Structure formats: C-alpha cells, structure tokens
Amino acid sequence: MSRPYRLLVKNAKQLVLICKNSEKYLTKDGMQNLCVIENGSVVIGSDGLIKAVGPAETIRAQYAEALFDKVIDAAGMCVLPGLVDAHTHPVWAGDRVHEFAMKLAGATYMDVHRAGGGIHFTVEHTRAAPASDLLASLRSRLVRMQRAGTTLVECKSGYGLELQTELKMLEVIEEARRSLPINISATYCGAHAVPKGKTVVEATEDILRVQLPRLKERMSAGTLRVDNIDVFCEQGVFDLSSSRSILQAGKQMGLNINFHGDELHPMNSAQMGAELGALAISHLEEVTDAGIAAMAKAKTAAVLLPTTAYILRLPQPRARQMLDAGVIVALGSDFNPNAYCCSMPIVMHLACVNMRMSMPEALAAATINAAYALGRSHTHGSLEVNKHGDLLLLNATRWEHLIYQLGGHQELIRYVIIKGDIVYDNNKILDL
Numbered sequence: 558m559s560r561p562y563r564l565l566v567k568n569a570k571q572l573v574l575i576c577k578n579s580e581k582y583l584t585k586d587g588m589q590n591l592c593v594i595e596n597g598s599v600v601i602g603s604d605g606l607i608k609a610v611g612p613a614e615t616i617r618a619q620y621a622e623a624l625f626d627k628v629i630d631a632a633g634m635c636v637l638p639g640l641v642d643a644h645t646h647p648v649w650a651g652d653r654v655h656e657f658a659m660k661l662a663g664a665t666y667m668d669v670h671r672a673g674g675g676i677h678f679t680v681e682h683t684r685a686a687p688a689s690d691l692l693a694s695l696r697s698r699l700v701r702m703q704r705a706g707t708t709l710v711e712c713k714s715g716y717g718l719e720l721q722t723e724l725k726m727l728e729v730i731e732e733a734r735r736s737l738p739i740n741i742s743a744t745y746c747g748a749h750a751v752p753k754g755k756t757v758v759e760a761t762e763d764i765l766r767v768q769l770p771r772l773k774e775r776m777s778a779g780t781l782r783v784d785n786i787d788v789f790c791e792q793g794v795f796d797l798s799s800s801r802s803i804l805q806a807g808k809q810m811g812l813n814i815n816f817h818g819d820e821l822h823p824m825n826s827a828q829m830g831a832e833l834g835a836l837a838i839s840h841l842e843e844v845t846d847a848g849i850a851a852m853a854k855a856k857t858a859a860v861l862l863p864t865t866a867y868i869l870r871l872p873q874p875r876a877r878q879m880l881d882a883g884v885i886v887a888l889g890s891d892f893n894p895n896a897y898c899c900s901m902p903i904v905m906h907l908a909c910v911n912m913r914m915s916m917p918e919a920l921a922a923a924t925i926n927a928a929y930a931l932g933r934s935h936t937h938g939s940l941e942v943n944k945h946g947d948l949l950l951l952n953a954t955r956w957e958h959l960i961y962q963l964g965g966h967q968e969l970i971r972y973v974i975i976k977g978d979i980v981y982d983n984n985k986i987l988d989l
C-alpha cells in the first residue's frame with residue numbers, strides 16, 4: 558500500500574510560492590512582490606497535490622508523525638513552481654536552419670513566407686511525415702522543455718492547414734498528453750496560414766464547414782481533447798473578419814480563445830479579442846494604446862514572446878506599457894521552426910533585458926499568469942495547497958539565479974518534479 562504522502566521537500570533556502578491567496582493572476586505591484594518563504598518546506602500527497610507549504614519549522618511540527626515515499630533535503634537550494642510555457646508550436650517535421658541564414662542576411666519573416674518558405678515549408682514536411690515520427694520528435698522536444706523547468710506547456714497544431722493533417726497533429730499531442738508526465742494544453746490552430754491554392758475566404762470556409770465540425774465530433778466522442786482555438790490574425794494571412802468568425806465558432810464549441818495578434822502590423826486584434834472575451838492574445842509587438850486598454854479591461858492575458866522579436870529583429874512588445882496599464886502579462890517560448898528555443902529561463906532573461914521586465918515580473922509571467930492564459934491557474938502556476946505538486950529545485954541560494962545565469966539552467970536545475978514525482982534528476986543524467 559502506498560504511503561499517505563508522496564514527497565516532502567524540506568529546508569529550502571527559498572521557497573517561492575508566487576502568491577498565497579488563490580489569486581488567478583497577478584498584475585502591477587502583485588507581480589513585483591512575489592511571496593517567498595525563507596527556509597521553507599512543501600508536502601505533496603499521494604494524489605500529487607500540495608498538502609502544505611510553509612516555514613520548515615511549522616511543517617516539521619505538523620508532519621512529525623507522517624510517512625513519506627521520498628524526502629528531499631533542499632538545504633542551500635531554492636524551490637519554485639514548475640514553469641508554464643504559454644505558447645509553442647512543437648509538432649512539425651523539417652527544420653528551417655537554412656532560413657535562419659536567410660534572415661541573418663536581411664530577409665524578413667514575410668519575405669520568407671511569401672517565397673513559399675516559413676510556415677509553408679513546414680506544412681509540406683509535416684503533411685508528409687508519419688504520425689510516429691511527429692510523436693518521436695514532439696517527445697524529445699517536450700523532454701527538453703521539461704529539463705529546462707517547464708511542467709505545463711501549450712501545444713498548437715497548425716502545420717496541416719487541412720483536416721487530415723490538423724487531426725494528425727492533435728492526435729500526436731493527445732498521445733503525448735497520455736504518455737508523458739508534462740501537462741499539456743492543446744490548441745487547434747488550423748488558421749495558422751492560408752494554404753497554397755486557397756483564398757482567405759475559401760480557407761475560412763474550410764475551417765468553419767469541414768475542420769471545426771469534425772473536431773467537435775472527435776471532442777464529443779472523447780477521442781481528442783482540445784482546449785484552445787487559435788488564428789494568425791495578420792495582414793496577408795487571416796484578416797480581422799475571418800479571424801473573428803473562426804474564433805467565435807471555436808468559442809461556441811467550448812474552446813478558449815487564445816490567438817496570434819498584432820504581430821507584424823497593427824490589426825486591432827487586441828480590441829477584437831477583448832470584445833470576444835479572449836483568454837489570451839500572443840505577440841502584440843504592434844498593439845496600439847487602445848488595444849492595451851481593451852485587454853486590461855477584459856482581463857485578456859498578453860502572452861509576450863521575447864524570442865520572436867529577438868530572432869526576427871522586430872520592435873519589442875511594449876511590456877512596460879502593458880504592465881503599467883494592468884494587463885495580465887504572461888510569457889511563452891514560441892518554440893517553432895523559426896524560433897528554436899525550449900527554455901523558459903532564457904525567455905525570462907530576454908524579457909528582462911529586452912522588454913525591461915523585472916525578475917519578479919518575469920517569473921510571475923512564466924508561472925501564475927501563463928497558467929491563467931491557459932485557463933489553468935486554479936491548478937498550476939503557484940505553490941499553494943490543493944494545486945499540482947509541480948516544482949523545480951535549484952542549486953542556488955537565491956531564485957533569481959535562474960534568470961540571471963543566461964543559458965545556465967542546465968547546471969542550475971537539480972530536480973524537476975511533476976505531481977510529486979521526480980521527472981528529471983540532473984545528477985542521475987550527468988552520472989550516465
């Protein structure tokens with residue numbers, strides 16, 4: 558018989574709870590003043606949920622008689638909630654390393670896209686790839702993210718642009734969800750680009766009349782779980798009105814609206830998303846002041862993606878204006894063949910240096926606010942009783958080292974824990 562408690566992590570130099578009053582998200586001062594306990598412990602039950610967090614002395618007294626499957630002495634270490642990556646495109650075949658060279662030589666994202674590269678290149682390879690290959694590469698990407706501290710990740714389809722391949726991608730995501738410990742939020746992104754040979758109107762019709770109805774059947778039958786609907790709302794891709802009709806149709810099916818907006822051109826995507834009750838909008842490099850105000854009012858999260866602006870040499874999203882206006886700011890890696898980054902610690906570092914966020918703001922954005930953007934902040938994003946026991950242990954006495962040491966997360970992260978189980982032990986890997 559299993560013992561009543563799965564894990565005790567005791568005596569952490571810093572135990573970073575993020576928040577402690579069941580906040581669904583943090584804004585403004587709440588993001589600056591994270592809840593941190595010096596010398597703390599956390600208890601995870603056999604159901605994988607957090608049973609207690611607090612000062613080490615208090616937990617020691619309360620759990621003096623308890624039995625634990627495992628005890629980790631975290632003296633000299635920091636404990637943080639597992640990181641949440643709110644935006645990724647991790648299912649695809651065919652890398653685009655050749656395009657990186659083109660972009661370094663001056664080609665823009667849309668130059669490459671119009672020349673038949675970019676998303677179209679990946680679509681061609683992903684359509685041709687067997688599901689087993691897509692699953693194998695997805696697994697290794699997710700394991701890589703997990704090693705960098707991510708315990709909940711959003712995963713999009715969107716390199717099929719027709720029913721069969723979009724379903725193939727969502728099935729691969731579903732299989733990963735069933736077979737890997739990492740938590741997944743699945744997103745249907747059939748409107749990621751207008752497929753070759755179709756107009757926007759035809760592509761929109763195909764999504765509304767063919768793809769979404771089939772998806773609805775599969776969701777009702779319980780063979781596919783999809784959480785969010787996404788569209789690339791952009792000049793030369795899906796315009797405002799086609800984006801609106803696709804997002805509305807998804808919402809009617811019970812999906813959360815969570816889409817790409819105002820990336821390369823100001824499209825008024827933010828205002829449209831706020832009006833539709835979008836849970837999140839990603840990118841926002843070109844969002845207007847009115848868009849920022851609308852998102853703050855509607856509690857629509859802004860998922861900022863520092864790797865995109867960095868790699869494409871775009872203007873940075875105006876994080877400071879959004880934060881000052883009270884927008885719920887979250888972060889994502891945007892892992893995709895254009896931006897090959899699996900590491901949320903690197904994303905937080907870029908957010909601090911290039912977008913002028915503070916370290917506490919970046920950590921809040923990569924935990925509780927990213928969980929909010931995925932509709933999961935009641936279960937993830939902070940170390941609070943009854944939430945999932947997903948955490949990281951750092952070989953450092955201050956948590957800020959995770960952001961400060963650019964690219965140092967591989968050495969810093971000692972353990973990654975999901976629902977009380979150790980899913981990554983740095984010492985064991987290094988011993989191999």
Ligand SMILES: N=CN[C@@H](CCC(=O)O)C(=O)O
Nearest residue numbers: 675676789865891893894895
């Ligand atoms: N902007 C649209 N989609 C992706 C890029 C996808 C790709 O280039 O394959 C993004 O979020 O950056």
Ligand SMILES: [Zn+2]
Nearest residue numbers: 644646817891
């Ligand atoms: Zn994206």
